[in-house]
Amino acid sequence: MKTTRFLTAGVALAATALLMAGCASGGTTTTGGAQTDSGGKITVWVDPPRVPAAEAFKEAYPDIEIDIVQIDGTVGGQTVRQAFANFDSAGKGWPDAIFFPSNDDIAWATNSTSNYAADLGELMPDTIEGYDPAVISFCDIDGAIRCLRNDAAPDVFWYNKAFFDEKGYTVPTTWEEYGELSVKIAQENPGKISGFLGDAYAVNRYLQAAGCPTNDRVSESEAHIDLSDPNCVRATELLDQMQAGGALSTQGIFDGDAAEAGANLVMSPGAVWWGNYLFRDTWKIPAGQMTAVAPLKWDGESEPSTGNEGGGLWGVSSHITGKQLENTLTFAKFVATDPRWQVDLSTGLPGYGPVQEDWLAKIADDAYFADVATTQEAFKSALGVVQPYSYMLYDTGSVWTQTVPSTLIGGGSATDAIKAFGDELVNQAKSVGYTVVAE
Amino acid sequence: MTNHLLEERAKTAAPSDTRGAGTTARRRRSWLRRDETLGAWVLLAPYTVLFLVAAAIPIGYAFVISLQRAPSLVNPTSGFGGLESFATVVGDYRFWSTFINIFTLMAIWLPIMILGIVALALLIHASPGRFGGAMRFVYYIPGALGGIANFVLWVYLIDPVNSPIAFLWQGLGASTYKEVITPGNMPFILTAMLFFQGIGTWIVVVNGGLNGISDEVLEAARIDGANAWQLAWHVKLPLIRPWVGYAALMNLAYGFQLFLEPYLLRQISSGSVVAEWAPTQLGYAFAFTNRNFPAAAALSIILLLITLGIGLIIVTRSGLFGDETSTRTTRAQRKERRTA
Numbered sequence: 001m002k003t004t005r006f007l008t009a010g011v012a013l014a015a016t017a018l019l020m021a022g023c024a025s026g027g028t029t030t031t032g033g034a035q036t037d038s039g040g041k042i043t044v045w046v047d048p049p050r051v052p053a054a055e056a057f058k059e060a061y062p063d064i065e066i067d068i069v070q071i072d073g074t075v076g077g078q079t080v081r082q083a084f085a086n087f088d089s090a091g092k093g094w095p096d097a098i099f100f101p102s103n104d105d106i107a108w109a110t111n112s113t114s115n116y117a118a119d120l121g122e123l124m125p126d127t128i129e130g131y132d133p134a135v136i137s138f139c140d141i142d143g144a145i146r147c148l149r150n151d152a153a154p155d156v157f158w159y160n161k162a163f164f165d166e167k168g169y170t171v172p173t174t175w176e177e178y179g180e181l182s183v184k185i186a187q188e189n190p191g192k193i194s195g196f197l198g199d200a201y202a203v204n205r206y207l208q209a210a211g212c213p214t215n216d217r218v219s220e221s222e223a224h225i226d227l228s229d230p231n232c233v234r235a236t237e238l239l240d241q242m243q244a245g246g247a248l249s250t251q252g253i254f255d256g257d258a259a260e261a262g263a264n265l266v267m268s269p270g271a272v273w274w275g276n277y278l279f280r281d282t283w284k285i286p287a288g289q290m291t292a293v294a295p296l297k298w299d300g301e302s303e304p305s306t307g308n309e310g311g312g313l314w315g316v317s318s319h320i321t322g323k324q325l326e327n328t329l330t331f332a333k334f335v336a337t338d339p340r341w342q343v344d345l346s347t348g349l350p351g352y353g354p355v356q357e358d359w360l361a362k363i364a365d366d367a368y369f370a371d372v373a374t375t376q377e378a379f380k381s382a383l384g385v386v387q388p389y390s391y392m393l394y395d396t397g398s399v400w401t402q403t404v405p406s407t408l409i410g411g412g413s414a415t416d417a418i419k420a421f422g423d424e425l426v427n428q429a430k431s432v433g434y435t436v437v438a439e
Numbered sequence: 440m441t442n443h444l445l446e447e448r449a450k451t452a453a454p455s456d457t458r459g460a461g462t463t464a465r466r467r468r469s470w471l472r473r474d475e476t477l478g479a480w481v482l483l484a485p486y487t488v489l490f491l492v493a494a495a496i497p498i499g500y501a502f503v504i505s506l507q508r509a510p511s512l513v514n515p516t517s518g519f520g521g522l523e524s525f526a527t528v529v530g531d532y533r534f535w536s537t538f539i540n541i542f543t544l545m546a547i548w549l550p551i552m553i554l555g556i557v558a559l560a561l562l563i564h565a566s567p568g569r570f571g572g573a574m575r576f577v578y579y580i581p582g583a584l585g586g587i588a589n590f591v592l593w594v595y596l597i598d599p600v601n602s603p604i605a606f607l608w609q610g611l612g613a614s615t616y617k618e619v620i621t622p623g624n625m626p627f628i629l630t631a632m633l634f635f636q637g638i639g640t641w642i643v644v645v646n647g648g649l650n651g652i653s654d655e656v657l658e659a660a661r662i663d664g665a666n667a668w669q670l671a672w673h674v675k676l677p678l679i680r681p682w683v684g685y686a687a688l689m690n691l692a693y694g695f696q697l698f699l700e701p702y703l704l705r706q707i708s709s710g711s712v713v714a715e716w717a718p719t720q721l722g723y724a725f726a727f728t729n730r731n732f733p734a735a736a737a738l739s740i741i742l743l744l745i746t747l748g749i750g751l752i753i754v755t756r757s758g759l760f761g762d763e764t765s766t767r768t769t770r771a772q773r774k775e776r777r778t779a
Contacts (some may be wrong), residue, residue: 068505076710083728089732113730198617198709250617255709259602394728401710405617408710427532432729 037322038091041065044081044331045095047073049277050150050312053099053341057334062245064327073101075200075254075310081108088114096320096328099150099335100313101118103133103138110146110313112220117338118318120332121145123325127333134384135351141315142220146315148336149351151273153311154382155205156292158274159267161370163192163289171267175210178267183245187264193261195242195268197201197414198405199252201398203421204307205269207383208389210235210298214425217390223434227422234298239414250405259283264312269296271309272379273348280368281347291370291377295385308386311351349379356380394428498743505736509729522735528725528741531734537718540625545694548630553687555638560645560679582639589636590703597628614758620708621717625716626702632700637693641686648682649675688753692746698723718742 006322044066046054054068072079080101087093094116099108121128121144127147128136132152139147157170157178169185174179183196196202202216207214212232226232242248246432253274262283262365270278276291279285295306316332317323335341342350343358350359360376403424407417429436476493508520509527528534563575584592595601597619599608613619620628652675660674676683701716702723714728715721726735 074706077713078723078727082723085727085730108730198711208618251615252617252709255615255617257598374457399708402705402713405711406622409618409621412622431531431533 011109018366021296022425035319035321036324037320038324039069041329042096042324042327042331043067043069044328045069045071045098047099047101047312048072049241049347050099052345053150053335054331055318056338056341056345057331060334060338061330062341064330066327066331069095069269071098071101071236076104076395076401081105083107084116085115087374088116094319096317096319096324097331097335098315098317100147100315102395102397103313104391104395104397105308106139106147106313106315107121107393108359110141111393115318117315119144119146120148120316120417123316123329124148124333127337130337130352130354131385132353134386135311135353138186138311138389147313148332150312150314150336151310151342151346151348151350152351152356152383153271153309154379155209155271155295155306155309155387156375156378156382157267157294157296158265158270158279158290158292160265160289161291171293174299175234175238176299178437179241182247182267183244186245186247188437189266190246192264192266193249194247194266196249196251196253196261196265197239197243197293197408197417198250198401199254199436200395200401201253201271201307201309202404203396203400204309204389206239206307207232207389207418209269209295209305210238211387214422215390215392215396216388217392218359221433221435222312222437223392223429224437224439225422225425225429226438227425228438232418232422233419236415236418237250239418243408243414246373250408252401252405253278253414256259269306271348272382274367275363275369275375276347287368288370290368292375294381304381304385305387306385308389311348341406392429393432396425399424399428498740501736501739501743505733505740507733509731509733520733524737526743527731527734528737531721531725533713533715533721533724534718537721538714540716541694541697541718544626544629544697545691547626547750548633548694549687549690551630552634552637552641552690553683555634555685556645556694557676557679557683558640560642560649561675563642563646564649564675565667566673575642578642579639581635582637582641582643584636586636586699589632590700593628593632593635594703594707595629615643616708616713620704620712622712625704625712628704629697629700633690633694633697637690641690645679645682645686652678684756685753687751692749695742695746695749 002105005400042064044054046068050073051068051070054066057064058066058068068096080098084094100109100183104115108114125150131149135149135152139145139149163169164171167185169190172181178194181211185192195205203214210231212235213224213226213229214232218224227236239248249258249261251261252272253262259282262278263285264386267288272292275290279290280287295304313334314332318326320328337350337352337355339355339358342352342355343362346359350356360379363369363376363383364372403420404417407420408414412420428435444765505524506519508518508519508523550641559578560717563571563578565571596604597608597616599605599615599619602608608614608619636675655676656678657670660670665674696719697717698719701712701720705712705714705716715724720734722738722742725731725738
């Protein structure tokens with residue numbers, strides 16, 4: 001009797017669900033609906049390092065009512081993405097402007113399903129003109145400019161000048177020289193390291209710099225990933241040599257316990273912002289030691305070749321109009337271009353060209369770097385040699401952090417680690433729906 | 440209510456013809472039944488409302504969503520998809536690995552947990568007086584450190600530099616968080632976290648079972664010459680089996696729903712642990728990385744079926760919710776029959 005009742009209830013539940021599912025079917029998803037206008041008040045989402053930018057705006061524009069929401073700034077974090085998935089489903093709730101915690105976020109924010117990030121090429125053409133095409137290219141998605149770069153973040157080649165002078169080492173100019181010298185230094189100075197492999201940007205630092213197709217977006221639904229490409233092989237061989245020689249750390253630059261290893265870093269490719277943000281403010285390396293030179297070349301190539309680490313992206317909502325949109329654009333223009341944030345407060349080289357010289361002049365006043373003139377020159381020269389890289393619907397950096405450090409800690413070689421990374425990358429790409437091509 | 444019962448009693452006490460007495464008794468039973476039914480509904484109502492809002496409706500909604508076709512980021516068309524989402528989930532390259540992770544954890548954690556609960560509960564029960572009371576309190580302390588507090592404590596304990604057991608980590612060759620929180624160490628770290636989080640509560644539960652054993656039984660065993668060990672092994676343990684079974688199965692069900700601990704361990708290790716370590720994390724990834732809500736709902740339904748299955752086993756096998764009186768009667772009746 002009881003069994004019959006359970007069965008009846010089960011069948012009734014299933015039938016109801018099927019009916020409801022049938023009723024709910026047949027349409028396509030909607031994205032947003034009509035644009036709204038609050039009449040002027042704006043809400044902006046910023047990660048912790050960008051809070052001073054929003055505060056500077058509030059001070060500069062007291063007439064504009066603004067809500068500043070501090071969000072989780074973890075690169076590769078999921079909370080913002082989760083909130084946006086809910087906003088997209090609900091058709092409301094989006095912030096008016098945002099600093100994306102991960103640059104990959106721009107992939108879903110511009111996707112046809114979400115379509116959050118407005119086309120700023122149409123809305124702010126004058127501001128866009130101020131950017132070097134190489135810097136703004138990261139925001140150029142299918143011909144539309146969907147974000148503004150906060151800072152340019154090309155990798156330069158950092159080294160500890162004081163250490164090099166004391167030991168009499170010559171600064172490398174090619175990737176191959178860097179590999180050989182790193183092993184030599186590790187042997188002659190136990191504990192000294194020449195690179196970090198444990199953070200999300202290591203993929204940019206080494207594989208992007210080598211021109212390896214890890215993030216080659218062919219179209220909205222197609223990705224080109226091929227880690228057997230000769231450009232990937234040369235980077236893998238370099239890392240294998242350095243790892244086997246004890247010249248690399250499995251920690252990441254953002255690890256809470258990385259400061260000790262950071263103090264032992266003698267050289268590494270790294271972003272422009274490493275100088276102030278990492279060496280000076282986080283790892284507290286004394287002034288007069290670190291300095292930057294131009295990015296490295298690969299043997300046989302005439303031009304240097306480098307990656308890009310972050311250089312955050314500002315986005316503006318496509319769901320607003322009128323006074324709300326006008327004020328949001330004022331905010332976007334301020335945080336991307338105004339010297340009150342970009343020169344006075346920002347630790348990174350501004351993405352917006354016209355304020356770059358003032359920021360470069362400021363690092364001379366700071367007198368932190370060992371060789372200021374060379375460092376300034378290196379920053380400028382790196383801008384144009386960044387290798388192509390697209391942001392995808394999955395987080396490439398997270399794929400790196402969960403495969404490479406654990407393989408190396410488990411006793412695997414760099415080749416094993418990058419093989420694991422490549423396999424997981426293809427799996428992730430397929431799982432979000434990309435067709436993966438290897439050519 | 441009391442007046443009504445007194446009235447009924449008075450009526451039944453008064454002499455009357457048998458027909459009249461039968462009608463009155465029936466009427467009384469009917470009144471009682473109606474009152475009981477009303478009372479039952481009143482008592483059930485808050486739970487029923489909560490159950491509907493927090494369980495039944497979401498489950499039904501999840502089932503409906505799981506039958507949709509996913510409007511993915513790459514292909515935004517949606518519609519009725521039948522069991523497509525279930526196929527997507529089971530066919531996902533991470534599906535089995537998440538279950539292997541959970542089963543590995545269960546294989547290590549559950550035996551330690553159950554042994555710990557039983558051993559400590561028996562020790563407490565065998566230590567009467569103030570000492571036993573004090574130990575009960577001490578064992579309960581880790582249980583009071585629920586959720587995040589327990590996690591924060593463990594973040595400190597597994598820190599290879601500042602932890603009081605840092606020598607242990609360094610002895611094992613680990614000097615950074617990443618070297619401690621490796622995929623191979625995950626089941627052991629989680630075992631430690633879950634053990635201390637749950638042990639206190641479950642000792643109290645099992646100790647409740649031990650307190651339910653009648654003094655006569657224990658005294659009889661002592662008179663028969665049982666020492667403390669024999670008393671624990673041959674008398675107490677068989678009698679608290681339902682409580683131990685209940686603890687085992689509830690922990691099993693909890694293990695399947697693990698999310699917070701592996702999620703936060705990933706944060707601590709700066710992403711060196713996979714984002715989809717547990718099945719629930721895979722569901723989260725389906726929803727927010729893949730934007731495939733039907734697949735996330737399908738995985739929830741799969742997990743629901745597993746945990747519901749475990750729940751049914753608890754109810755039917757442990758005998759904890761059985762009707763003791765009727766069970767005793769049946770046993771007595773069986774014995775009688777055998778004697779006859």
